[in-house]
Amino acid sequence: MPTTPVPSALDVQAQRPTVAVALSRVGVAGVEKVIRVGRPGEELPYLATFETVVDLGPHQKGAHMSRFEEVVNEVIAEEIVGEGGGRAxxxxxxxxxxxxxxxxRQGARRAEVRLTARYPEDRTAPVSGIRTQEIFTLHGIAAATEHGSRTVTGVTAQGMTACPCAQEHLRDSSTGRLRDAGFDDEQIATILEAVPVATHNQRGLGTLLIGRTEDSEVDVDALDLVRVVEGSMSAEIYExxxxSDEGTVVEKAHRNPRFVEDCVREMLRSTLERFGGLADGAFVLAKQENLETIHQHDVVAERYGTLGELRAELARGEEPAQHTSLRQWLDAAR
Structure with missing residues (x-):
């Protein structure tokens, strides 16, 4: 007759692995939960995706995967559901x-969590005033070690860039054709100033992450980060x-051409200006990815480091000895 399986009391994950090598990241990705985010009184439910990982030592075969989901559920129940139907x-x-x-719960030396959620904002088109809803991505990152915890907040937003290189080439060729047609240099300059010169465009994805030090009292709002990211590109885009709106957006982009590198540098400049109260120990990561239209590849640029490193570099005009990475900054909690 069939027998009922007896649950094993053996903790397989705690056994020694065949190869005694530590692993940098072990955990669960793609866990979806509904959370409430927003200013008090303006909270909205968003679908969030969690990635939860720990460092795994060389003498432990595996992490307890079910515990990751258990913790996410418990914390959401405590922080969001709570009493009274929920809070942001x-x-x-x-x-x-x-x-x-x-x-x-895992008995780990280090744990890291990355949360992403889609973030809506109502806005109006620049000329017609027609209302539209734009969707952004909200990021929340945290790491916990024996020394403490640190967090990073950020956003990803879209925009449009216009290529300066192709535009300069077309400006030169247009100048030659206008000169051949009998226009003098002053007339040519007037024409090219009045009529934006064509170039190829990209849809850009900008990401800005900011980490505040433990004693910081400066608030970092997601909408402010979105404004910085969008402002770093040639023009904003609208769903x-x-x-009339399309013409305005295209003309704005062509009068403000920027390379992918320009976008990152502009994000950094605006961050230092808008969040000037942040301490030198605060962290920033600016990343731009442009989806090319005349190439089969895309282009990317990124800069990360502390605000102190950036301020010193701008003041002295010299590159710092290091660019502090996100992991280095997160693990520097005391």
């Missing part, structure tokens, strides 16, 4: 709570536009 939290604070709980 900041994405980075939720990530920190989960990271601290996972580190304790719904009339012809």
């Amino acid at each position: 939290v900041r994405a980075e604070h939720l990530a920190r709570r989960v990271a601290e709980a996972i580190r304790e 719904l536009m009339k012809r």
Whole structure:
């Protein structure tokens, strides 16, 4: 007759691995949960995706995968559901709570959590005033070690860039054709100033992450980060536009051509200006990816480091000895 399986009391994950090598990241990705994000009184439910990982030592075969999901569920129940039907939290604070709980539950030296959520904002097109809803990505990142926890908040937003290189080439060829047609240099300059010169465009994806030090009182709002990212590109884009809006957006982009590198540098400049109250120990990561139209590849640029490193570089005009990485900054909590 069939027998009922007896659950094993053996902790397989705690066994020694065949190859005694530590692993940098072990965990669960793609966990989807509904959270509430927003200013008090303006909270909205968003679908968030969690990636939860720990460092795994060389003498442990595996992490307890079910514990990652258990912790996410428990923290959301405590932080968001709570009593009274729910309350809003900041994405980075939720990530920190989960990271601290996972580190304790897994007995790990280090735990890291990355939360991403789609972030809606209502806005109006630039000329027609037609209302449209734009979707951005909200990031909350946290790491917990024996020394403490640190968090990073950020956004990813889209925009449009116009290539300066192709535009300069077309400007030169247009100058030659206008000169051959009998226009003098002053007339040519007037024409090229009045009529934007064509170039090829890219749809850009800009990401800006900011980490505040433990004693910081400067607030970093997601909408402010979106403004910085969009402002770093040649022009903003809109989901719904009339012809008048399209013409305005295209002309703005062509009067403001920028390379992918320009976008990252502009993000950094605007961050230092808008969040000037952040301490030198604060962290920033600016990344731009442009989806090419006349090439089969895309282009990317990125800069990360502390605000102190950036300020010193701009003041002295010399590159710092190092660019502090996200992991280095997160692990520097004391």
